[in-house]
Amino acid sequence: MAIEESLERKEALVESVKYKVSIENVDGWYGTKRAIKDINLKVREKTVTAFIGPSGCGKTTLIRCLNRMHEMTPGARVDGRIIVDGINIYDKSIDAVIIRRRIGMVFQKPNPFPTMSIFENVAAGLRLNGINNKTIIREIVEESLKNAALWDEVKNELHIPGMSLSGGQQQRLCIARALAMQPEVLLMDEPTSSLDPIGASKIEELVRTLKDSVTIIIVTHNMQQAARVSDFTAFMYLGDMIEYGATNQIFMKPEKELTERYVSGKFV
Amino acid sequence: MARLLDIGLERITNLILDMGHLSEDLVNSALESYEKGTMMRAQIFEGSEKLRFLQIEVTDFATELIARYQPVSKDLRFIQSSMDAAYGFSIFGRYAYDIAEVMETIGPLADCDKSEVSLMAKTAKDMISLSVKSLEKLDKNASQKLYMMDDSVDSIFRKYLKKVLTQTKKRNFQPRCYVSALLILRYLERISDHACYIGDSVHYVVTGDASPRR
Ligand SMILES: Nc1ncnc2c1ncn2[C@@H]1O[C@H](COP(=O)(O)OP(=O)(O)OP(=O)(O)O)[C@@H](O)[C@H]1O
Ligand SMILES: [Mg+2]
Numbered sequence: 285m286a287i288e289e290s291l292e293r294k295e296a297l298v299e300s301v302k303y304k305v306s307i308e309n310v311d312g313w314y315g316t317k318r319a320i321k322d323i324n325l326k327v328r329e330k331t332v333t334a335f336i337g338p339s340g341c342g343k344t345t346l347i348r349c350l351n352r353m354h355e356m357t358p359g360a361r362v363d364g365r366i367i368v369d370g371i372n373i374y375d376k377s378i379d380a381v382i383i384r385r386r387i388g389m390v391f392q393k394p395n396p397f398p399t400m401s402i403f404e405n406v407a408a409g410l411r412l413n414g415i416n417n418k419t420i421i422r423e424i425v426e427e428s429l430k431n432a433a434l435w436d437e438v439k440n441e442l443h444i445p446g447m448s449l450s451g452g453q454q455q456r457l458c459i460a461r462a463l464a465m466q467p468e469v470l471l472m473d474e475p476t477s478s479l480d481p482i483g484a485s486k487i488e489e490l491v492r493t494l495k496d497s498v499t500i501i502i503v504t505h506n507m508q509q510a511a512r513v514s515d516f517t518a519f520m521y522l523g524d525m526i527e528y529g530a531t532n533q534i535f536m537k538p539e540k541e542l543t544e545r546y547v548s549g550k551f552v
Numbered sequence: 553m554a555r556l557l558d559i560g561l562e563r564i565t566n567l568i569l570d571m572g573h574l575s576e577d578l579v580n581s582a583l584e585s586y587e588k589g590t591m592m593r594a595q596i597f598e599g600s601e602k603l604r605f606l607q608i609e610v611t612d613f614a615t616e617l618i619a620r621y622q623p624v625s626k627d628l629r630f631i632q633s634s635m636d637a638a639y640g641f642s643i644f645g646r647y648a649y650d651i652a653e654v655m656e657t658i659g660p661l662a663d664c665d666k667s668e669v670s671l672m673a674k675t676a677k678d679m680i681s682l683s684v685k686s687l688e689k690l691d692k693n694a695s696q697k698l699y700m701m702d703d704s705v706d707s708i709f710r711k712y713l714k715k716v717l718t719q720t721k722k723r724n725f726q727p728r729c730y731v732s733a734l735l736i737l738r739y740l741e742r743i744s745d746h747a748c749y750i751g752d753s754v755h756y757v758v759t760g761d762a763s764p765r766r
Binding site for chain 1: 761
């Protein structure tokens with residue numbers, strides 16, 4: 285009886301798994317160079333998925349395909365389908381600008397808008413989207429800065445330039461800026477690689493907290509970081525998706541020899 | 553280019569293999585002392601203490617490797633299993649001492665029938681040496697062989713226990729020989745279990761899975 289019950293519960297759980305993003309047969313091109321090849325991967329809602337792999341394997345290319353940023357590079361193009369909540373974001377009827385709003389991105393180097401204050405950095409996207417009500421803007425800015433774990437450090441100096449913050453603070457400002465748009469998916473491309481260990485661990489804690497409300501995909505070179513923050517890990521090599529699975533499995537018992545060698549640092 | 557971690561893994565391998573060989577020697581000496589009636593408690597105690605310190609050394613060093621290199625996959629499994637094996641070998645040493653102590657407490661046993669102990673001793677010794685070899689060669693198949701040997705050890709123990717229980721009902725029952733043999737059989741039976749655990753660990757290092765049980 286107990287066993288039957290637990291089986292039923294398990295099945296119910298399996299059925300309730302919701303995939304937020306489905307990547308289907310995706311190729312990413314730079315002119316005639318096929319940088320990522322036939323990628324297939326389903327990302328579960330409200331989880332953290334890490335993309336790992338050696339430099340040049342296509343992590344950035346793939347993550348940039350997910351919010352239609354890849355096509356902004358001259359000569360670049362994407363084949364295949366990327367389904368977010370049942371809709372192919374590459375469908376002809378879809379406006380790329382709206383996609384970029386729903387799917388936020390944080391880059392390797394913090395890039396606050398250089399001439400804007402802390403407040404304005406977070407508010408800018410809202411204004412661009414036609415929100416002008418000052419009270420609403422103030423509320424969203426505060427909430428975003430709180431969610432990015434930056435509020436306490438900056439609440440008394442919201443009007444100083446964003447660029448006057450430390451690197452780690454700037455990165456959290458960029459996260460706040462992305463969160464202000466209330467994205468459903470947050471893409472992070474090596475978000476801690478330019479930060480010191482304390483700044484990096486703040487971002488890691490933040491990622492863990494944010495996944496309660498946002499689906500997160502993070503590119504990282506730091507294997508231990510992937511192990512700490514992600515639920516699922518995808519290993520890429522030379523443009524191919526070699527292995528994708530639960531993070532624990534990828535780090536404790538990878539199926540593919542290539543993955544084993546990469547995660548154990550045996551790559552030449 | 554070798555990884556820094558590999559230097560550490562090599563050292564931990566040497567440590568546990570040393571422990572394995574030492575524990576094997578100790579159990580062999582303890583059994584020999586029982587069979588031949590020679591007193592070896594002091595030497596065996598010394599060896600068993602050495603094993604205990606080596607076990608602490610393995611645990612400390614393994615912890616240091618994990619903290620320093622944050623190993624994953626097979627490397628991490630190997631380090632975990634090294635700690636298990638080190639524990640197993642120090643347990644062998646501990647039981648070797650218990651065996652050696654039997655004579656000290658019960659007295660001379662020259663007149664006792666030692667055939668059952670000899671029979672089980674042979675298998676248990678083979679199991680220890682197989683567990684050491686399985687680690688040395690990272691042989692995932694050893695675990696199944698160890699289970700089979702453990703079955704025969706268990707059955708010898710159960711049979712002897714029954715025999716003792718029948719004997720106790722007899723009027724002229726002489727407990728000395730039976731109690732000593734039963735204790736030693738018990739220690740050997742525990743040793744075989746731990747040899748199986750070492751086999752399991754090796755299976756886990758190699759495959760990432762728990763060894764299938766009998
Ligand atoms: N703008 C570009 N034009 C042409 N080729 C490019 C361009 N950007 C990237 N590439 C190529 O595409 C491949 C994948 O690059 P990508 O930047 O996606 O790798 P990555 O996995 O993010 O590497 P890293 O870890 O170094 O950031 C590489 O071979 C790279 O040289
Ligand atoms: Mg990149």
